[in-house]
Amino acid sequence: MESYHLTHLKQLESESIFIMREVAAIFERPALLFSGGKDSIVMVHLAQKAFWPAKIPLPLLHIDTGHNFPETLEFRDKLVQKTQARLLVGSVQNSIDKGRVIEEKGVNASRNKLQTVTLLDAIEEFKVDAAFGGGRRDEEKARAKERIFSHRDEFGQWDPKNQRPELWNLFNGHKHLGEHFRVFPLSNWTEMDVWQYIAQENIDIPSIYFSHNREIIQRDGMLLANSPYLTLVEGEIVEQRRVRCRTVGDMTCTGVVESEAITIEDIIQEVASARVTERGGRADDKRSESAMEDRKRQGYF
Helix, strand or coil, X not given: CCCCXXXXXXXXXXXXXXHHHHHHHHCCCEEEECCCCHHHHHHHHHHHHHHCCCCCCCCEEEEECCCXXXXXXXXXXXXXXXXXXXXXXXXXXXXXXXXXXXXXXCCCCCCCCCHXXXXXXXXXXXXXXXXXXXXXXCCCHHHHHCCXXXXXXXXXXXXXXXXXXCHHHCCCCCCXXXXXXXXXXXXXXXXXXXXXXXXXXXXXXXHHHCCEEEXXXXXXXXXXXXXXXXXXXXXXXXXXXXXXXXXXXXXXXXEEXXXXXXXXXXXXXXXXXXXXXXXXXXXXXXXXXXXXXHHHHHCCC
16 A cells, blocks of 8 residues: 655645634634734635635734834735635724724834734634634744633633643634633744745745845834834834845834845755744834733733
8 A cells, every 4th residue: 555645744734624624613603813924824824725616714913013024914915815704803993093003112112012912803803713823833932832722711811821732733723701812823834844835836925025125123122113103213214135034024023134035945944044933023022021921921922
């Protein structure tokens, strides 16, 4: 009998599709958290495969900080039109206007942390009981305490000591009224896996992932894209550089890297030789040693 061996990418794809189908079977109102970044784009592609030939049976939920890269929003709208998916948007600006959150002030002010309240409000408004997220095993050290089915209490908060075991790919989706789950189908993927999968599947991604000319400033060892949302301090100058985004987020805290990568294959080579993690270019993660875990406990991604 001839044996059949899956490549590691096919194994990861198969696992992710299985997780998505499990969620569709267990929960009533799942949604896919969509940032416009490569991980959420890969999740959309996986969802298309999981539920083909039907349309994606869950909406895309975007938490809009109002400080997005323009290329990201343009790509989001084109993808929604192409896939005919339903788009739900939670606005941080609306949260500010309603007094739900207070805008940060100062040179390093960012709306990234404010997303937590907007996200929890959107989950409650749209009655989402399971939200797909793009967290990966190599992304941030708080992931070591995470599960694929990540239980959140009635306040949307995460307790690493109150997560369920996941032996033999058995997932426990039981919850009480008001609680929900975050589900991470890319849990066993790495950044390299994502890029290799994008290359294999010929998946479209926003242009900001490729090398392009952009105005930047240097701050605290990082390169930040110049934008109307940045406040320059004395000594900072705006320069033109050839850069690309390695990760996508709020423009005020998402660093760019100098690069000549103009193809997916070029990016794969860069990732293979990188000595800084992907989130090493996120200023919001540098605010404290436990920044991400603290925000996860509060209900963040």
